[in-house]
Amino acid sequence: GIQVEQSxxxxxxxxxxxxxxxxxxxxxxxxxxxxxxxxxxxxxxxFYIPSGTKQNGRLSATTVATERYSLLYISSSQTTDSGxxxxxxxxxxxxxxxxxxxxxxVFP
Amino acid sequence: xxxxxxxxxxxxxxxGQSMTLQCAQDMNHExxxxxxxxxxxxxxxxxYSVGAGITDQGEVPNGYNVxxxxxxxxxxxxxxxxxxxTSVYFCASSYNGMNxxxxxxxxxxxxxx
Numbered sequence: 001g002i003q004v005e006q007s008x009x010x011x012x013x014x015x016x017x018x019x020x021x022x023x024x025x026x027x028x029x030x031x032x033x034x035x036x037x038x039x040x041x042x043x044x045x046x047f048y049i050p051s052g053t054k055q056n057g058r059l060s061a062t063t064v065a066t067e068r069y070s071l072l073y074i075s076s077s078q079t080t081d082s083g084x085x086x087x088x089x090x091x092x093x094x095x096x097x098x099x100x101x102x103x104x105x106v107f108p
Numbered sequence: 109x110x111x112x113x114x115x116x117x118x119x120x121x122x123x124g125q126s127m128t129l130q131c132a133q134d135m136n137h138e139x140x141x142x143x144x145x146x147x148x149x150x151x152x153x154x155x156y157s158v159g160a161g162i163t164d165q166g167e168v169p170n171g172y173n174v175x176x177x178x179x180x181x182x183x184x185x186x187x188x189x190x191x192x193x194t195s196v197y198f199c200a201s202s203y204n205g206m207n208x209x210x211x212x213x214x215x216x217x218x219x220x221x
Contacts, residue, residue, distance in 0.1 A: 031207040043198065043212035050207075086150065094139065094158055094205045095166060098151040 002027045002091050004099035011104045013077050021072040021102045023087035031090040032063050034072050037101075038083045046072070046085075077106045110134050114199050114213035121189040121220045129184040129216050131199030137211075139202045140182035144168065144195040145215075151198065157182055158205060189220045 003026040013019055023032070034046040047054050047061040049070065054061055058077075063070040074081055084101040091097075115130045133140065141156035143166075153166030157176040171193060173185040182201075186193060199213040 033210060035212075041196065041215050041217075043215075045209055045211060048209040088151075088210075090205075090207055094156060094164075094207075095153050096141070096200070096210060097153070097167075098143075100148065100150040 002029070002089065002097055004087060004089055004097055006085075006087060006099040006102050008102060009100070011102060013104065013106050015078060015106055015108050017077050017106075018073070018075045019077060019104070021074070021085055021104075023070040023072070023099055025068050025070075025089050025091075027068070027091055029065065029068075029089040029091045031096075032065075032070050033088050033096070034061055034070070035086045035088065036081075036083055037086065043086075074104075077104075079106050079108055082106050112199055112201050112211050112213040114197075114216050116216060117214065119216060119218050121186075121218065123189060123191060123220060125189050126185070126187050127189065129186075129197055129199075129218070131182045131184070131213060132180050133182075133199075133201040133211075134180065135201060135203070135211070136179065137201035137203050138179065139205050139208075140176065141166070141200045142172070142174065142182070142184045143198045143200065144193075145198060146195050154184065154197075191220045194218060194220045 005024045051065045060073045088098045112133045142154040143151040155174040157163045197216045202208045202210045
């Protein structure tokens with residue numbers, strides 16, 4: 001099956017710093033989504049981005065499907081950005097397959 | 109706007125007991141699914157449904173049953189709970205398959221002792 005790898009596994013930032021999270025996938029995908037799991041465990045959909053670039057406030061994402069990767073950019077990080085960030089993909093099926101996540105901690 | 113609602117939020121079971129985790133969505137989504145989340149392993153798909161009356165297995169289906177009698181509801185049944193089923197369970201829905209934006213419930217934390 002498809003492999004979804006995220007890097008780095010852990011990231012510690014001071015408030016105000018910028019960061020880039022990466023998601024690599026081993027096969028062509030139909031769909032790619034980024035999620036944020038907050039410290040209370042809730043999963044929030046950040047981007048639905050099978051290709052191209054999208055921006056939402058301080059967050060933006062880029063997927064280069066032909067090169068099998070996606071990037072999530074967080075600018076001017078805030079303590080509320082802390083949590084785990086997951087990318088998830090579908091490929092020729094209705095199954096959404098998750099990566100293992102990047103744990104982000106933002107300190108004041 | 110309720111979105112995806114899971115009940116209960118927390119549950120403790122003894123080994124061998126049965127229970128049903130409830131999931132309901134009010135967005136008229138055709139696609140619903142169940143995931144489990146274990147430390148260091150991300151989310152793994154248990155079962156999914158592309159519409160009422162249709163269900164299929166995901167990556168880790170053993171020990172779980174599902175049914176989809178209505179568009180709104182997708183319950184997950186544990187027939188004989190085992191300690192290996194201790195996990196956090198998430199229900200998700202999307203409008204038309206997982207190639208559209210997915211929405212998740214708040215999760216059910218299950219402990220089997």
